[in-house]
Amino acid sequence: MTAADATEAALARGFRTQQLADHAFRGVTLTCALIVLLTLAAILVSLFVGSLPAFRALHLGFFTREVWNPVTEQFGALGPIYGTLVTSVIALLLGVPVSFGIALFLTQLAPEWMRRPIGIAIELLAAIPSIIYGMWGLFVFAPYFASHLQPWLTAHLGGLPLLGPLFQGPPLGIGMLTAGVILAIMIVPFISAIMRDVFETVPAVMRESAYSIGATTWEVVWNVILPYTRVSVTGAIMLGLGRALGETMAVTFVIGNAHDIHASLFMPGATISSTIANEFTEAVGDIYYSSLIALGLALFIVTITVLALAKWMLRRMALRVQ
């Protein structure tokens, strides 16, 4: 064996080692990516298995009945489902226009030096944990709401036909409306941040040509920017909805936790997530426990559907940017 052969053999060995290392590294990263995929599937399967006893005992009536009685083991999800939908709708009704206004301000109105600090302030709202919103809602917002806003709402809106009953009732401070308002505050940073990014993808030439034919800023926003970004804006709103549906701690603090359905938004209620948070550790008996997991399964399926739709809509924006 010559020296050249030995060198070549050593090189080949080194090469093989590196090839192995490459395969191993790739394998490890691939495994980690698969863990993410499997986690979602595992959550779905485990919730499904956990909710089987409830579905066997209560059938589909679980979703349509209002009763929630641990003693007789009769459980219906209608109350929490109603609470989840109502609080999320309130959150969207209040949160979407505000988010739109903030995005509009940050992209069209604010002078350059103001954009960054205000943008950061709004984004920091998203970093504050849910439980802090809950405490603030319970100890600061709810008393103020009860003493100032609720009487005002009853006086001015309570007499309206159709909508009136929504705003009648005792000014308790806590309740469905309070939960909706807190949720609105919590989803604003998410929606407005995406709307801002989306608005910035509108080509300057489109905005400028509208301005050049004499459009006002509002007309540019309403007739050029919004139509151009319609799909992504809907995606941003859906993302906010996905957040609102599943939000737990803040709602648990302020909603009052009652399973009954009332016409008034001032009355206490419950959402799916607040019911789970409040009752899960105290649930006794298989059916009770399984009913709570079934609530979780329903919430999980609804939120991942909403979030998937949101992502799909926002993807089109990402493609357009590239």
Added chain:
Amino acid sequence: MTADPMRFGRRFTNLVTMGASAIVTVLGVAVLLAILAAVVGYGFEALSPRLLTDMTPPPGSNGGLLNAVVGSLIITGLGIAVGAPIGILAGTFLAEFSPGSWLTETTRFISDILLSAPSILIGLFVFEVAVVPVGHFSAWAGALTLAIIAIPVVLRTTEDMLRLVPNDLREAAAALGAPQWKSVVHVSYRAVRAGLVTGVLLAFARISGETAPLLFTALNNQFWSSDLNGPMANLPVVIFQFAMSPYDDWQRLAWAGAFLITAAILGLSILARVLFSTTKEKSR
């Protein structure tokens, strides 16, 4: 020049909508300030050195939050220790090994959904797989829950950061004969080191305030515990329990805890933001 009859109406609409947009922005910033003022106002007066030397008290007596603070550090620390490497490696796969493939697209999609999925359901899941089989709550289960929440945050940031690495750098490494793992570890990772740290910090900020998923995994513990196999006190659950209680001294402690947690999270978020912008500028 003829007068435009619509002119006043159009300018009025513009004025009203622009005014409204400025007002809601002020409102948004005001809410942030109001929350911070409440947390600082109530929390600051409840701060005392005993907070970090005494255990959580029974109602009606003085105490601190020592066991909760330490428990939180242990559980979130473990959560990050498990979640961050998985997130970084998965993000590496997406950005370096198979960008654009269907597996990458699917993983990113699922990860983004996990990112916004209700965290309480992740708690339910871990309860089913890690609490029911062993028959008791544990700090491990809490850490596992937080790890699952941390992974998508780290994955997302890692992938975004690695995609900022110019391909020239990778090609230069390849031209020198570097195997791909070396190119990733010594070139790509090094180029966006601050960005990777950003992702971990963001995940840390995110999970240190998570309450709902800990309710039925780590539960709570009124006493000092270093047993990872048993229930462990943690700040978010203590805050929840104390704030909802009717006792004044418990509520005061809850505000003190809220102050600690908010300060930590906002500090981490701002640090992450600074790091992020330096990475982004460097890669330009």
